[in-house]
Amino acid sequence: MIPHSAVLNKAKDRRFTQDPDLAPTEDYHDVVDQLEKEGEWEVHRVPEPYVEVKTMYGRVKKIPVEKTWHHKSCGQCGHIPGYSTAVFWINRQLGLDYHDPSDQTSCTAWNYYASATSNAPAQAAVAMRNFAAAQESGYFPIIHCGTSFGHYKETRQQLIHSPELRRQTRDILAKLGKKLVIPEEIVHYSEWVHAMRDRIADRQVRDMSHVRATIHPACHYHKLVGEDAIYAPEIYGAQRTAIITGMLQALGCDVRDYSTWYDCCGFGFRHILVSRDFSRSFAVQRKIEVMKEEADPHVLVTHDTGCVTTLDQSQFAARAHGKNVGLPVMSDSQIAALAMGAHPYKVLQLHWHSTDSRPFLEMVGVDHQKAWGEFEAAVEKLKDDENMYMTWEDADA
Amino acid sequence: MPLDLSGKQYKDVPYEEKERLFEEVKRDFRFDEYLYGCYECGICTAACPSARFYDFSPRKIAQTAARQDVELFYVFMNDSVWDCSQCFSCDRCPRKNSPGGLITLMREVAVKNGLDSAKEAIEGYGRVVFKIMSTGTQVSPDMLQANAFPDWGPHVKDIAENLDVWRRALPPETMHTTESSWQVDSKTITELYLIWHMTGVMDMIKEVDEGLFMILQDVMEEKLEDEGYDVSFD
Numbered sequence: 001m002i003p004h005s006a007v008l009n010k011a012k013d014r015r016f017t018q019d020p021d022l023a024p025t026e027d028y029h030d031v032v033d034q035l036e037k038e039g040e041w042e043v044h045r046v047p048e049p050y051v052e053v054k055t056m057y058g059r060v061k062k063i064p065v066e067k068t069w070h071h072k073s074c075g076q077c078g079h080i081p082g083y084s085t086a087v088f089w090i091n092r093q094l095g096l097d098y099h100d101p102s103d104q105t106s107c108t109a110w111n112y113y114a115s116a117t118s119n120a121p122a123q124a125a126v127a128m129r130n131f132a133a134a135q136e137s138g139y140f141p142i143i144h145c146g147t148s149f150g151h152y153k154e155t156r157q158q159l160i161h162s163p164e165l166r167r168q169t170r171d172i173l174a175k176l177g178k179k180l181v182i183p184e185e186i187v188h189y190s191e192w193v194h195a196m197r198d199r200i201a202d203r204q205v206r207d208m209s210h211v212r213a214t215i216h217p218a219c220h221y222h223k224l225v226g227e228d229a230i231y232a233p234e235i236y237g238a239q240r241t242a243i244i245t246g247m248l249q250a251l252g253c254d255v256r257d258y259s260t261w262y263d264c265c266g267f268g269f270r271h272i273l274v275s276r277d278f279s280r281s282f283a284v285q286r287k288i289e290v291m292k293e294e295a296d297p298h299v300l301v302t303h304d305t306g307c308v309t310t311l312d313q314s315q316f317a318a319r320a321h322g323k324n325v326g327l328p329v330m331s332d333s334q335i336a337a338l339a340m341g342a343h344p345y346k347v348l349q350l351h352w353h354s355t356d357s358r359p360f361l362e363m364v365g366v367d368h369q370k371a372w373g374e375f376e377a378a379v380e381k382l383k384d385d386e387n388m389y390m391t392w393e394d395a396d397a
Numbered sequence: 398m399p400l401d402l403s404g405k406q407y408k409d410v411p412y413e414e415k416e417r418l419f420e421e422v423k424r425d426f427r428f429d430e431y432l433y434g435c436y437e438c439g440i441c442t443a444a445c446p447s448a449r450f451y452d453f454s455p456r457k458i459a460q461t462a463a464r465q466d467v468e469l470f471y472v473f474m475n476d477s478v479w480d481c482s483q484c485f486s487c488d489r490c491p492r493k494n495s496p497g498g499l500i501t502l503m504r505e506v507a508v509k510n511g512l513d514s515a516k517e518a519i520e521g522y523g524r525v526v527f528k529i530m531s532t533g534t535q536v537s538p539d540m541l542q543a544n545a546f547p548d549w550g551p552h553v554k555d556i557a558e559n560l561d562v563w564r565r566a567l568p569p570e571t572m573h574t575t576e577s578s579w580q581v582d583s584k585t586i587t588e589l590y591l592i593w594h595m596t597g598v599m600d601m602i603k604e605v606d607e608g609l610f611m612i613l614q615d616v617m618e619e620k621l622e623d624e625g626y627d628v629s630f631d
Contacts, residue, residue: 105533116504122596316550
């Protein structure tokens with residue numbers, strides 16, 4: 001009989017080496033560049049300065065520091081607007097040049113994955129229209145939504161391998177007066193947060209060394225064209241994506257593991273809108289309860305529209321059934337901004353969330369009652385004049 | 398409820414029609430990259446969230462397609478495909494299949510052909526399709542209504558009651574909107590409508606929801622006419 005210890009030690013000693021030469025897939029950089037040489041499209045290069053990170057097989061990915069064109073997310077801007085606000089706020093605090101465009105549509109992939117009322121040429125044309133708009137603006141696209149990120153990676157694969165789809169998309173864009181332009185890298189905002197984590201930590205004003213956190217990585221970030229996600233040897237031995245975990249560790253948090261780490265959140269695209277019993281059951285039974293039982297976290301941090309929505313909003317009804325819930329859920333951008341001193345309601349906009357984050361705020365030194373009073377006072381001023389808006393200066397006042 | 402594999406709960410169609418639908422899925426340029434074969438290892442089903450709560454198996458769907466079982470493929474196309482979460486956890490497949498991708502194609506063909514099951518699956522979803530196709534953003538702030546999301550908690554009612562002023566209490570300049578997630582340029586919307594027109598997406602909508610098609614047609618044709626385009630979605 002093989003002793004338990006022999007098996008466990010073997011697993012512990014096992015090392016995964018990120019070696020691009022051993023990668024089982026083609027390097028999209030090479031194909032994208034080759035197609036540019038053949039005149040198939042133009043490549044929008046990552047502007048300098050950029051940070052180099054490594055993806056699953058050790059290939060280098062360039063993450064732009066600034067001159068970023070923010071491809072916003074429908075669900076974030078519509079239902080959890082502190083998510084995107086925090087991304088912009090961090091940029092401003094770091095003094096970085098960015099562009100928040102109105103010449104941008106949704107990727108429309110939430111609907112595509114929910115109802116299939118679209119097709120590959122339409123999806124590719126929507127993606128490439130947005131990319132062309134970014135290039136015209138002189139800023140490099142950075143994608144806020146995990147699904148947009150995954151879908152655009154998938155669209156890039158389709159365009160690379162289908163000359164017919166390239167021709168169709170090029171013809172459509174030509175009729176719109178646009179060129180076929182592919183970004184050198186498709187970058188998710190959380191990759192930017194990861195790349196900037198040391199600068200974020202340098203500006204940390206709220207101690208998080210006593211915070212126990214769990215993370216949930218978005219399926220469309222690390223499973224859909226999974227090789228183009230950030231992995232690092234110092235985080236999970238490069239066996240899992242380093243995203244979110246690396247940033248939280250830079251802030252000093254105790255990031256705790258749990259057995260259903262790889263599981264989906266239960267979002268389901270159509271399910272979260274028309275079959276929420278499934279989304280709620282999955283989110284609570286396979287994620288929240290498991291985390292609470294195995295890791296006892298103070299906060300759950302994730303990095304996608306659907307994941308924040310499902311994991312946060314599903315807990316209210318589950319409480320009525322006596323489930324072990326009550327875990328505040330935030331995006332990595334919100335927690336990073338909070339660490340840097342952002343206002344919990346003017347910037348993080350936590351009143352749009354379902355779970356109670358007040359005990360957590362107290363824990364990291366925020367007087368939530370005072371903060372809510374400040375937000376309400378700011379809102380009262382806005383009520384006096386419907387043409388007034390909260391400014392960035394107001395948010396930091 | 399267990400999946401009924403008899404095929405009797407669906408509209409009975411001749412074998413040739415089922416074969417035609419199967420061939421339409423196979424003809425999609427993505428099919429060969431989504432299905433290489435199947436080891437029958439079940440890793441896809443083990444990783445699948447929908448398999449835990451529905452009588453649903455990405456493995457069975459991949460196998461059925463690989464074996465070209467036209468009858469069973471038709472059953473799955475009418476039922477199981479709408480249980481899929483489209484998370485692509487099944488992309489873990491050691492054979493490099495993407496059962497989730499295969500299901501995307503099956504759904505697309507179900508919609509294009511106006512199958513009753515596709516119509517049923519997107520019932521109640523029309524307002525979302527309308528929002529994304531007409532505004533270029535999918536879930537707008539004004540969709541947060543207590544009667545639509547009673548299970549999300551009392552904050553939804555607070556948001557609905559304070560919507561206008563809470564949107565103005567957002568520092569990003571593009572996010573003061575209530576009917577769309579952010580401010581989208583008029584020119585951008587025009588370009589989006591032209592994309593829908595050039596790619597036949599409206600024909601798909603017409604197959605599954607005639608009423609929704611007519612409303613969208615009115616909105617888009619009027620906008621495009623204002624912008625100087627003589628375009629008809631008929």
